[in-house]
Amino acid sequence: MGWKIIKTIGSGLGLTVYTATASAAWEVNLTPGVTDVSRSVFDLHMTIFWICVAIALVVFGVMFWSIFHHRKSRGAKAHHFHENTMVEVIWTIIPIIILVAMAVPATATLVQMYDTSEAELDVQITGYQWKWRYDYLDHELNFFSNLSTPRDQISNEADKQEHYLLEVDRHLVLPVETKIRFLLTSNDVIHSWWVPALAVKKDAIPGFINEAWTVINEPGIYRGQCAELCGKDHGFMPVVIEAVSKDDFNQWLADARVAEQAEAAAAERVWTLDELMQQGEQVYLRACAACHLPNGAGVPGAFPALKGSAVALGDVAAHIDIVLNGKSGTAMQAFRDQLSATELAAVITYERNAWGNSLGEAVSPAQIARLLTPSTGEAEQ
Amino acid sequence: MSTLDTTLHADAHEHHGPAKGMGRWLFTTNHKDIGSMYLWFSLLMFFVGGCMALMIRAELFQPGLQLIEPGFFNQMTTMHGLIMVFGAVMPAFVGLANWMVPMMIGAPDMALPRMNNWSFWILPFAFAMLISTLFMEGGAPNFGWTFYAPLSTTYAPPSVTYFIFAIHMMGISSIMGAINIIATILNMRAPGMTMMKLPLFCWTWLITAFLLIAVMPVLAGVVTMMLMDIHFGTSFFDAGGGGDPVLFQHVFWFFGHPEVYIMILPAFGIISQIIPTFARKRLFGYASMVYATASIAVLSFLVWAHHMFTVGIPLAGELFFMYATMLIAVPTGVKVFNWVATMFRGSMTFETPMLFALAFVVLFTIGGFSGLMLAIAPVDFQYHDTYFVVAHFHYVLVPGAIFSIMAGVYYWLPKWTGHMLDERMGKLHFWLSFIGVNITFFPMHFIGLAGMPRRIPDYALQFADFNMVASIGAFLFGLSQLIFLWNVIACVRGGRKAEARAWEGAEGLEWEIPSPAPYHTFATPPQLPESLR
């Protein structure tokens, strides 16, 4: 087949050929999804599609019939009619009737999609450049979800895995057969949270809260992406939902809380410079390297360099402040809620001691933890 | 300065021919010279924007980042869109109008020739400024051609200010061009050329010109609000200061939706000139075409929020814009039936312009069908901001607007140059373009439905194969445009001598004057030919 030839040519040219998902690669249609709403959306989609096909067959049929039979080379003589109001009225009214018929089920589905009442679980979704934050509002649990595809796969230095660019470090875990309300907003620019299997796509807009809802019927892992252009790494902020049974969901909630406490306890012990540097590098690559680049060189005019920068080599308090609280009016976010005390301490230490920056001093997790606790005056600003 | 002007003026009138050297092009007030400049400029921009498109498609040939960085990728998508919309499609239509409108209505020139010169010469400066941003620190605009705030304000590169002024200049140029076309059509028609005898190309352009005057100030307004937000401390679009990022989208699409019609109504006009010529039969339902075009223009102001179904407008708003969109889509779409009915029982031949016109009818209709699907709001949640949308508007704009421009150029080239086109090369160009355009854009429907968002530099593996196909198609389409360039140059340089009526079935005043059209035509008002009386 044609595509095999294309692939052969591709590999002949020394290009990477990816075969892991070749079977799924020729997907041509919308997913029916796993919710009642997504199924009715799919049905609407197929209905309007077949209507279009039918109209196309008629119109193009007449057209090609004319092209074939009414050509000069076959001796066709031009007739001289050039209007027939009745015919025109009829062929305008028929599509209108078809579309009115379409509008009825479309309205019903839309009304259903807008009914966010009686939700059993509220999840707030906040878009950040370029990650998602999920808050389980009723359970005092929140975390960030970052792309977990390694950089060497993106830069073609390693083979791409099955879920290339559609995998994250922490899944959004949701219970099945539960009405879940999503409250969407953004921390910086407009993002759009989209999971095709749920037929939910809603913009996350700074300063506004949008609502959407879903009831997932089947357990499973459902993947989506940010749909609204949100800057450089718009293509690298996927959504991954893990739908589990209600019992598993409760168990997961309990485990997540225990893990959070362990994390807080870790901040209180003493860390060596090497330990911090090691963890700092990982955190840096995950949270900072998208803008400041893995080598700390930044992008002139857009993202400042950290290598040799006045902030990274200057007063440590100022450095901590900019990482924790961001810099308003720029793309530099406040990381105080995004990273744990240990991670913050590690990444600041790393920035002050990597790529030829060598201050040799460590920022301790305990020091950062004190800044993060709301009881201190500084944190209230 | 005034002496220079008067000498040139006197010169032109004494010799009735073009001035010599660069001065001819810099100071010309001749509608044919200005039309040619518009067309060459738009061809240049078409190739510049096309190279950017090829850079995008080259990066998307395979998953992974191979050629360009994501930041630069965004600059490419943005500049490709801006250059194609404002630099290629719109100036090409203005160029065709400049050449053809005075000749179709029997006028000696445009009504406001000096302004005509100015509205062209603004453009090279506007685009030089826009393109220069590519070489600035922080790079060119990278927020998409729709430049949604706050990505285009608070988070924009410093070059956004140059972008804003470039948009202002393009707007001024468009408004002046539009005023000129309205003044010409309303005031300069030859005796007997009443409004109801106006060729459809003039009608659609007249209505387009009113749309331009109505919406270009809105675009200027929205970029000015951005400018204020960026430099003067206002917060129109900054939620932190009490503004509203969604306001931007409302204002932008209030411009943007009529803009869509600005790019397609003149195309309707061109196709309505070409199909009757090669079917040797009068246009079916001329009256309906005129009335429908007018109503499309009015109603195009009432559907803008169908671009914004996912921003969270209230349910009543969603329903309003869904119903309004579906209602106006129908009379727009069924105009296709009129073209088909024109061909029906005609006596057709298939020269290059006709081939492009036929491809327009089929492929534009496919774009119309996907538009109808997008109008259904609950389903639009799945289509919105995916490659399905990219496929939709490229079907409407490439085999729609751009094929109509090429059809028009091939149709009127004999009149402009006095030479017939080499049909063999014309058909080669057509078939390569037709195949290329479909290989490029048809698979985009599939990858969009399968879930690939637009404007991403890298994608998941399940989208890989169709992306590779689309990229191959894009290079085929792009390279075959070199044949277009070749054809135009070859036709200017020589070829079989064209008669006054270059095509057997052509009707209209422009075919009553010799080919090539003399530098000055209709210095005295013409007698309408028998067929138009």
Added chain:
Amino acid sequence: MSDKPTLWQTLLSVLSGFFGVQSERNRERDFRNGRPLYYILTGLLMAGLFVVGVILLVRWALSLAGV
């Protein structure tokens, strides 16, 4: 032939414009004897009515849906 289009005929012409279909005979009448201003004003008025009509349609649909 010099009879001016009546108000009713003007309305019908504008309506047929919105619908997108008009006969050659009516168009000739409109353009020979009508004043453009009347058609433009009627057109804008009808566009306003169109908006009101669609709004009423939406309210009716919403009341049917019980929202």
